[in-house]
């Protein structure tokens with residue numbers, strides 16, 4: 001089974017980073033981490049590959065930097081990586097990103113594509129579905145459990161507001177996984193050393209035949225409003241009335 005996993009490298013949310021004052025783009029540091037969202041996709045892929053004699057190839061679009069995030073995924077067991085690091089793609093929206101990833105994945109060949117549901121920095125949450133459409137395969141989204149059968153079918157438990165749906169299809173297919181679907185493994189020393197020798201191919205938009213048209217403009221970026229102080233209410237025995245009134249005001253009840 002040939003498994004493609006989409007992994008995004010993002011600036012470490014714990015480390016402050018700058019915005020370009022003119023374009024409002026993030027000035028991406030050289031050291032970026034693998035988006036935590038995608039650590040779950042990598043682990044699902046590794047488990048499926050182990051159970052089905054498969055291979056795991058990582059696909060990532062964005063400034064490569066020191067490849068810290070990619071190397072971490074390779075150190076946990078992925079076989080190789082394909083990176084699309086192309087300045088002409090700067091400012092790409094979700095659809096262009098999906099076109100680039102789809103072209104790279106189709107070029108390598110695949111049985112299964114695995115993604116996160118929503119990245120931690122861009123968080124449009126639409127790349128997986130666009131990718132499935134472009135690759136012309138069914139998309140099984142919001143998986144909280146994934147199983148693959150030897151007969152070539154995949155079955156997921158799809159998280160819903162009320163519980164979960166069981167959804168099944170045959171491969172090739174795309175699955176987006178939720179956080180917590182599995183417990184991502186940590187790289188060990190042997191894996192870290194092995195990762196240094198694993199192939200990392202770099203391709204451009206032109207090589208993939210994708211038009212890198214800039215399709216979005218960021219007009220402004222505003223800081224999140226700070227939280228207002230709450231109201232302190234000393235209960236004199238009628239506190240429940242105040243709580244009920246507040247819940248009614250906010251239309252909770």
Ligand SMILES: Cc1cc2nc3c(=O)[nH]c(=O)nc-3n(C[C@H](O)[C@H](O)[C@H](O)COP(=O)(O)OP(=O)(O)OC[C@H]3O[C@@H](n4cnc5c(N)ncnc54)[C@H](O)[C@@H]3O)c2cc1C
Pocket residue numbers: 006007008009025026027028035037038041059060061062063084085086087088089090091092093094097101114115116117118119120121122123124125126127128
């Ligand atoms: C030079 C350059 C600079 C960039 N700078 C930025 C930037 O400053 N901020 C920013 O958010 N993006 C940047 N990108 C990446 C790209 O623009 C976004 O990935 C894209 O818009 C997708 O948006 P999203 O994160 O909202 O996707 P979502 O739909 O929220 O992502 C869902 C899932 O899709 C997959 N996915 C999404 N994007 C990628 C990716 N790039 N590579 C691999 N898998 C992916 C992941 O599995 C992810 O969990 C840059 C790209 C390039 C080439």
